[in-house]
Amino acid sequence: MASEESRADKESSNQLIRRALEELDRAFTGPPVAEPEDQQLRLALPALVLATEVAAIAVLDGQGGIVFASPQARKLLGLDQTATPEDGHAPAPPAEILAFRLVAITGTPLSDARCEIAVGGEERHVLSINAAPLPGDGGDTALVALAMTDLTEQYDYYERALRESEQRLKLATEAAGLGVWEYDAITDTYHWDERMMAIYGLEESQRPVTYRDWVALLDPEHHDRLEALTRREPTYGERREVEFRIQRPDGRTRDIRAVWQRIDDEHGRIQRLVGINEDITEQRELHSELEYRAAHDPLTDLFNRAKIQQLLRAAQAAYIRHHTPFAVLLFDVDHFKQVNDRFGHATGDAVLWLMARRIESVLRETDHMGRWGGEEFLILASQTDEAGAEVLAERIRHQVETTAFEGVGTVTISLGVAAAEPGTSLESLEQRADRALYAAKHRGRNRTVRYSQL
Numbered sequence: 373m374a375s376e377e378s379r380a381d382k383e384s385s386n387q388l389i390r391r392a393l394e395e396l397d398r399a400f401t402g403p404p405v406a407e408p409e410d411q412q413l414r415l416a417l418p419a420l421v422l423a424t425e426v427a428a429i430a431v432l433d434g435q436g437g438i439v440f441a442s443p444q445a446r447k448l449l450g451l452d453q454t455a456t457p458e459d460g461h462a463p464a465p466p467a468e469i470l471a472f473r474l475v476a477i478t479g480t481p482l483s484d485a486r487c488e489i490a491v492g493g494e495e496r497h498v499l500s501i502n503a504a505p506l507p508g509d510g511g512d513t514a515l516v517a518l519a520m521t522d523l524t525e526q527y528d529y530y531e532r533a534l535r536e537s538e539q540r541l542k543l544a545t546e547a548a549g550l551g552v553w554e555y556d557a558i559t560d561t562y563h564w565d566e567r568m569m570a571i572y573g574l575e576e577s578q579r580p581v582t583y584r585d586w587v588a589l590l591d592p593e594h595h596d597r598l599e600a601l602t603r604r605e606p607t608y609g610e611r612r613e614v615e616f617r618i619q620r621p622d623g624r625t626r627d628i629r630a631v632w633q634r635i636d637d638e639h640g641r642i643q644r645l646v647g648i649n650e651d652i653t654e655q656r657e658l659h660s661e662l663e664y665r666a667a668h669d670p671l672t673d674l675f676n677r678a679k680i681q682q683l684l685r686a687a688q689a690a691y692i693r694h695h696t697p698f699a700v701l702l703f704d705v706d707h708f709k710q711v712n713d714r715f716g717h718a719t720g721d722a723v724l725w726l727m728a729r730r731i732e733s734v735l736r737e738t739d740h741m742g743r744w745g746g747e748e749f750l751i752l753a754s755q756t757d758e759a760g761a762e763v764l765a766e767r768i769r770h771q772v773e774t775t776a777f778e779g780v781g782t783v784t785i786s787l788g789v790a791a792a793e794p795g796t797s798l799e800s801l802e803q804r805a806d807r808a809l810y811a812a813k814h815r816g817r818n819r820t821v822r823y824s825q826l
């Protein structure tokens with residue numbers, strides 16, 4: 373008797389499986405091939421039994437009870453393997469599965485629905501579920517057939533890969549001193565990492581939330597530049613870059629380079645901006661120091677010979693093109709060897725430095741002075757002919773002559789001047805000024821000689 377009942381149970385269970393599979397099939401691959409009922413069942417049964425061993429198939433009733441679950445489905449859903457609906461212990465499905473009852477109510481199949489199920493402790497299964505309404509015997513929909521695919525391993529793999537890539541990114545951004553930020557364009561909300569906070573010198577209570585909060589941290593002079601750039605958001609994938617200055621609450625200003633990119637939703641609507649901030653203050657300072665050193669003489673802080681030659685070339689080009697006059701003043705300190713010999717080289721250096729400052733104070737903005745070599749200096753006087761250069765030379769000579777150099781007293785200089793002339797090369801002009809200076813030395817020093825009056 374018992375075995376007859378169990379055979380009957382088995383048959384009704386097989387029929388349920390068969391219907392479930394048919395409905396799933398119909399919902400996702402089209403109607404099954406029509407065959408005489410008996411034959412179809414006979415052919416299908418062994419395959420079904422086999423399929424349900426490996427496939428994760430389950431059937432839910434309208435109340436969310438599990439009417440049937442294949443061994444694989446039980447495993448994925450974390451159900452007691454021994455409990456069966458027939459013995460009155462219909463296993464309760466995990467809460468996440470209950471939502472699939474809706475398929476019975478709406479009558480609409482669901483394809484590839486992602487569902488994460490906690491199966492005790494830390495363990496969880498990530499499932500892809502196809503769900504189809506399963507018409508009851510009277511044609512009314514009361515059951516839901518579920519076919520589940522286990523994606524846990526794939527998810528774990530991608531999650532691990534993502535975590536590793538995040539760690540690598542974190543390491544790289546930390547090593548490079550980069551702050552990372554994200555901006556939610558929908559809610560106007562920033563998320564800043566700790567390095568961003570450190571770059572801006574902010575405490576937790578000062579954390580910026582909206583775009584306006586961030587703009588308030590910028591140097592007001594740089595607002596316009598930024599407004600112009602952010603008014604039009606970048607197109608998808610386009611990278612934006614801008615440099616600006618911030619004012620930290622501690623009063624320090626920092627130079628920042630920001631790079632960001634836009635991230636869209638699947639409809640191409642802007643959703644987020646992600647980017648980095650880099651504190652380039654030191655980089656900038658170093659760069660301008662290098663630039664300064666490349667053009668200046670370390671002892672006198674005047675232009676070095678290379679820089680003054682570059683300026684001479686530019687003046688010569690302007691003279692040739694636009695006939696813009698210019699003149700050259702070449703001068704050196706009289707008997708400077710004696711200064712060194714009597715007071716020492718360091719004192720000699722100090723004389724050269726102070727003399728440079730005193731002369732600078734009588735030059736126009738458009739005149740340039742450089743150290744030509746040793747204690748020899750050159751002044752490029754713009755918009756000046758030879759007579760004008762002589763006037764300037766005398767002003768300079770007087771300025772030096774009347775300067776008291778500490779521990780040394782006074783020193784004098786001799787000057788030679790020459791002006792640009794048609795058909796005269798730069799080299800010739802320099803030689804002319806040199807010859808005039810030589811003449812000034814010969815004529816007794818502490819004087820100016822014009823090349824044209826040699």
Ligand SMILES: Nc1nc2c(ncn2[C@@H]2O[C@H](COP(=O)(O)OP(=O)(O)OP(=O)(O)O)[C@@H](O)[C@H]2O)c(=O)[nH]1
Pocket residue numbers: 671704705706707708709710712716717718719720721724745746747813817
């Ligand atoms: N302290 C100091 N001395 C320098 C520097 N460059 C050149 N000198 C010195 O300048 C002196 C130039 O000597 P001289 O060429 O004989 O000329 P002078 O003694 O100035 O005599 P005149 O130019 O003929 O009036 C030398 O003693 C050099 O060592 C420098 O950078 N620092």
